[in-house]
Amino acid sequence: MKYLLYIITxxxxxxxxxxxxxxxxxxxxxxYILVYRIIGYRKKTVxxxxxxxxPTYTDKQVLQIEKAxxxxxxxxxxxxxxxxxxxxxxxxxxxxxxNIELVKEYEKKxxxxxxxxxxxxxxxxxxxxxxxxxxxxxxxxKKIANPYFDKLVRKIRSKFNAHLIDxxxxxxxxxxxxxxxxxxxxxxxxxxxxxxxKNNYWHSFLGVETPIHMGAEKLAVELNMNVxxxxxxxxxxxxxxxxxxxx
Numbered sequence: 001m002k003y004l005l006y007i008i009t010x011x012x013x014x015x016x017x018x019x020x021x022x023x024x025x026x027x028x029x030x031x032y033i034l035v036y037r038i039i040g041y042r043k044k045t046v047x048x049x050x051x052x053x054x055p056t057y058t059d060k061q062v063l064q065i066e067k068a069x070x071x072x073x074x075x076x077x078x079x080x081x082x083x084x085x086x087x088x089x090x091x092x093x094x095x096x097x098x099n100i101e102l103v104k105e106y107e108k109k110x111x112x113x114x115x116x117x118x119x120x121x122x123x124x125x126x127x128x129x130x131x132x133x134x135x136x137x138x139x140x141x142k143k144i145a146n147p148y149f150d151k152l153v154r155k156i157r158s159k160f161n162a163h164l165i166d167x168x169x170x171x172x173x174x175x176x177x178x179x180x181x182x183x184x185x186x187x188x189x190x191x192x193x194x195x196x197x198k199n200n201y202w203h204s205f206l207g208v209e210t211p212i213h214m215g216a217e218k219l220a221v222e223l224n225m226n227v228x229x230x231x232x233x234x235x236x237x238x239x240x241x242x243x244x245x246x247x
Contacts, residue, residue, distance in 0.1 A: 006148035017084035021094075024082060025237055028074040036070040046070075053206035072121075075237060079122040083156050088131070091160070095125040100132050103185070103228065107135050112174070112183045112225045114216050118191040121232045126187060130161030136184040137162045140170050162187075171219060178223050186225075188216040 019027065035041045046069060050062050057065075083091075106113050112135075117126060130137035139157055143166045144150035154164050165173045165186075177184055190213035194200060200211040220227050 002146050003148055006146065006152070009149075010152065013081050013084060016078065016081050017086070019082075021082075021237075024078050025075065028071075028078045031078070032071055032074045035074065036067070052208060055207070072234075076122060080124045083124050083127075083159075088128075088160065091125055091128050092131075095122060095128055097129070097132065103129075103133065106226045106228065107133065107183070107185075109226065110183065112178065112223070113185040114220045114225050114227045115185055115187045115230055116216060116227065117187055117189050117230045118232070119189055121234045123189060123232070124157065126230070127157050127162040128160045129185070129187070133185055136182070137187065138173070138184055139164050139187045140167060140189070141165070142167050170215070174219060174223060188213075190216055 016024070016027070036043070043066070047062060047066055050065050050069075051057070054062070054065070103113065103115075115129075117123060127137075127139060139162055141153070141157065141164050144153060158164055170186075174186060192213070194211050194213045196211060201214050202209050203212055204210070216227075219225065
């Protein structure tokens with residue numbers, strides 16, 4: 001049954017992924033109407049979070065952000081599907097790196113790099129970074145229960161010279177590479193809520209006390225790795241750029 005579901009879903013996603021971007025974004029506009037205006041998917045939660053983060057905003061301003069978020073979410077979802085069949089030339093045209101030289105400078109320092117990022121814009125396309133580095137690029141991801149879909153996700157995210165590490169194997173894999181003298185760049189997307197426990201680090205984020213993931217920082221300190229942050233700027237629908245900054 002799992003395999004049958006995978007075959008049907010894969011065929012559907014593949015058909016979407018081969019659409020030209022003009023039709024892909026037209027489909028995104030339709031999905032926006034369906035998800036936001038008809039179904040109202042999590043609308044109360046989204047609105048509540050916006051008001052929580054921006055308590056001084058008027059209802060009109062909140063509504064503008066709310067609509068922009070749903071447009072963005074639909075675009076991001078379809079761009080993620082597009083990764084299935086996107087070519088190297090297409091992704092390089094639509095996802096461009098600025099000051100990539102900074103990363104390459106840190107590669108020459110003889111240390112591994114922890115690259116911090118967030119679930120924003122087409123973060124799935126970050127895997128193209130592997131085409132620009134002299135060292136290996138690894139992405140940390142959470143394994144999917146369905147083995148067929150997990151294999152598909154690994155295939156998509158590793159198609160541009162990137163490797164994937166399951167979250168449960170992250171520390172072990174990095175330490176093993178370090179012991180072998182293998183320097184690499186490890187992409188951590190750590191902006192989601194961690195499991196709550198007494199050891200959580202809390203910090204004010206948009207005026208709200210929020211628990212923060214500490215795994216990447218602890219590994220960077222323990223294994224003496226450099227840390228960079230990838231800031232994303234959404235330029236327009238068909239172009240993304242990232243700017244690296246060192247911390």
